[in-house]
Amino acid sequence: DAGVTQSPTHLIKTRGQQVTLRCSPKSGHDTVSWYQQALGQGPQFIFQYYEEEERQRGNFPDRFSGHQFPNYSSELNVNALLLGDSALYLCASSRDRGETDTQYFGPGTRLTVL
Amino acid sequence: AQSVTQLDSQVPVFEEAPVELRCNYSSSVSVYLFWYVQYPNQGLQLLLKYLSGSTLVKGINGFEAEFNKSQTSFHLRKPSVHISDTAEYFCAVSDQRDDKIIFGKGTRLHILP
Known part of the structure; x- marks a missing residue:
């Protein structure tokens, strides 16, 4: 049984680009x-998707957007990248209201903004 | 709103010695509590969780945690650590009404030979 997978594992972008x-x-x-995990910090919740819609959102600007597809996979898009967006981005999956809120995390994507 | 405080940013401990990693939370509603472990350059792995019932929760790798509602604490313990326990440990809380998880800043466990 495959767990949560994320791609790519690493990414380097420059300021102003989109990812x-x-x-x-x-x-x-x-x-x-x-979730976004800055260096030396705990993960911070960005948003959650269920039934192809954003269900909850953390305190992140509109530059951060997402999408969920009918097969439940998801994308995170970040526009107009800033240096401060450099972080490990973690995806977590769960069953809606099932398994009493256990979220399983992927290995993350390390984004570096130069 | 919930918050989590991990009182120690780093904890050094000798191999085979016991360890306790401290966690306090604040919330105005009932919560679920979690401990996650992050090994170097990896994602998060769930160690254990408290949802309801017995306040002593046993997890993987010999770890356990005790929920103390009056002290709003959820400290993680292991009676004898191994070098392979070297990692970052995150305490986390979620509101029972939704799935958003709030994490602490983490505690780095250093195992000394």
Whole structure:
């Protein structure tokens, strides 16, 4: 049973560019959440997708957007990249209201903005 | 709104010694509590979780945690650590009404030979 997968593993961009990160949830999961983990910090919640819609959102600007596809996979898009967007981006999947809120995390995508 | 405080940013401990990683949370509603571990250059792995019931929760790799509602704490313990336990440990909380997880800043566990 494959767990949560993310691509790419590493990415280097320059300021002002746009980036798309991808996530495939664990088999049987329909809910995908995205987190940003800056160096030396805990992960911070960006947003959550369920039934192809954004269900919850953390305190992140509109430059951060996402999408969920009918197969439950998800993308995170960041526009107009800033140096401060450099971080590890983690995707987590879960079953909606199932398994009492256990989220399973992928290995992350390391984004470096130069 | 919930918040999580991990009282120690780093904890050094000798191999085979016991360890306790401290975590306090604040919330105005009932919560779920979690400990996650992050090995170098990897994602997060769930160690254990408290949802309801017994306040002593056992997890993987010999770790356990105790939920103390009156002290709003959820400290993680292991009776004897191994070099392979070297990692960053994150305490986390989520509102029982939604799935958003709030993480602490993490505690780095250093195992000394």
